[in-house]
Amino acid sequence: MTRPNSAAATLSLAIPLTLIAFAAQAHTGEGINTGFASGFWHPILGWDHVVAMVAVGLWGAFLGAPAIWILPVVFPLVMAVGGALGVIGVPLPAVETGIALSGVVLGLLIAFAVRAPIWVAAVIVGIFAIFHGHAHGTELPEAFSAYGYAVGFVVGTGLLHLLGIGLGFLTRYQQGKMAVRGAGGVIAAVGAAFLFGIA
Amino acid sequence: MRKAVLVSPLAATFAASRAEAHAFEIGADYYSQFLEGASVVFTYPSLLLPTLALGILLSLWRLDGLLRVWPLFLIGLAAGLVLGAFVGPAVSTVLTAVGVVTAALAAVLGRHVWAEAAVLALATGLLVTSVSLEGHGLFELGVFIYLGILFAANIALAWSAAMVRLALEQIDQPWVRIGGRVAASWIGAILVLMLAFAIANP
Numbered sequence: 339m340t341r342p343n344s345a346a347a348t349l350s351l352a353i354p355l356t357l358i359a360f361a362a363q364a365h366t367g368e369g370i371n372t373g374f375a376s377g378f379w380h381p382i383l384g385w386d387h388v389v390a391m392v393a394v395g396l397w398g399a400f401l402g403a404p405a406i407w408i409l410p411v412v413f414p415l416v417m418a419v420g421g422a423l424g425v426i427g428v429p430l431p432a433v434e435t436g437i438a439l440s441g442v443v444l445g446l447l448i449a450f451a452v453r454a455p456i457w458v459a460a461v462i463v464g465i466f467a468i469f470h471g472h473a474h475g476t477e478l479p480e481a482f483s484a485y486g487y488a489v490g491f492v493v494g495t496g497l498l499h500l501l502g503i504g505l506g507f508l509t510r511y512q513q514g515k516m517a518v519r520g521a522g523g524v525i526a527a528v529g530a531a532f533l534f535g536i537a
Numbered sequence: 538m539r540k541a542v543l544v545s546p547l548a549a550t551f552a553a554s555r556a557e558a559h560a561f562e563i564g565a566d567y568y569s570q571f572l573e574g575a576s577v578v579f580t581y582p583s584l585l586l587p588t589l590a591l592g593i594l595l596s597l598w599r600l601d602g603l604l605r606v607w608p609l610f611l612i613g614l615a616a617g618l619v620l621g622a623f624v625g626p627a628v629s630t631v632l633t634a635v636g637v638v639t640a641a642l643a644a645v646l647g648r649h650v651w652a653e654a655a656v657l658a659l660a661t662g663l664l665v666t667s668v669s670l671e672g673h674g675l676f677e678l679g680v681f682i683y684l685g686i687l688f689a690a691n692i693a694l695a696w697s698a699a700m701v702r703l704a705l706e707q708i709d710q711p712w713v714r715i716g717g718r719v720a721a722s723w724i725g726a727i728l729v730l731m732l733a734f735a736i737a738n739p
């Protein structure tokens with residue numbers, strides 16, 4: 339008996355599944371699932387947020403242990419504090435500027451492979467985390483489950499950090515190090531585009 | 538002392554006000570009562586997350602951390618059965634705040650001490666049963682509802698502590714410990730937001 343080609347087998351499964359797919363009906367816009375989805379996608383669908391979250395992981399890779407792990411421990415907690423300030427209604431000046439600046443500053447730190455002491459890195463990341471959290475907190479859709487939103491928001495943010503850390507492991511190789519530093523330049527450019535209103 | 542032990546449950550029974558948080562179905566059979574009690578802990582995030590955070594902290598403190606302070610957690614649970622009759626909805630916010638402190642300490646501190654673990658175990662136990670019962674007097678509900686609450690609180694604590702201990706024992710890598718701290722950080726972040734929601738919409 340001959341084994342079927344794996345690509346053909348995958349296609350033979352995928353095509354019927356595609357054809358029988360119909361509009362999703364499970365989540366009708368109420369309750370924890372929608373709250374979770376809203377919170378989960380919120381940090382992922384905004385480029386200004388994405389580049390900063392990934393940058394935290396990338397910069398941690400340049401700083402080495404324990405920073406590569408400590409920064410993602412600090413960021414969610416501090417960002418949640420910023421989110422809480424937004425939810426309660428405590429005003430924070432220049433939130434959008436702070437978010438855009440986070441991309442510029444973190445991107446440049448990566449591009450120049452700056453090795454700051456752990457406490458300096460934690461303070462820099464923590465300050466920017468407040469701005470990102472505040473933006474998420476003030477934009478909470480009232481119709482959705484607050485608990486689901488909180489879980490989705492933290493998980494979405496955490497996964498972006500893990501993505502950055504994963505990419506940061508490329509710094510173990512010379513070419514990977516150059517690629518990561520290049521990514522830092524791109525992140526700084528994206529941040530600058532938001533800062534000057536181009537994006 | 539003996540008199541106080543007798544008087545406290547009686548006072549709790551008579552002081553019980555109309556419960557609002559969890560409307561237990563007292564007429565259900567024993568098994569349903571047990572499940573109902575357990576489901577309160579498992580399905581109410583303000584109860585579950587602080588308990589999970591405590592389990593993580595205890596195993597990060599030391600591998601047998603849970604066993605060392607479990608009696609204090611049980612004492613807290615027992616005291617909460619009495620305290621639950623006197624508390625209002627605000628006690629849920631207090632438990633969320635204690636959960637934030639527990640998770641933040643587990644995430645941020647590299648080392649922990651006995652006093653920290655003991656106080657958090659006692660406070661979490663006390664508040665878990667208080668929030669679960671919130672206004673229900675002692676003996677007002679079926680005994681199997683209380684057993685369900687106690688069972689679920691202990692299972693949630695033991696499960697999270699066991700998961701961290703198992704990972705630390707089985708995988709001898711420094712990132713495993715950090716993984717536990719990241720989990721605590723995520724739980725803490727969720728609880729911070731829940732605390733804000735509770736304050737913003739009392």
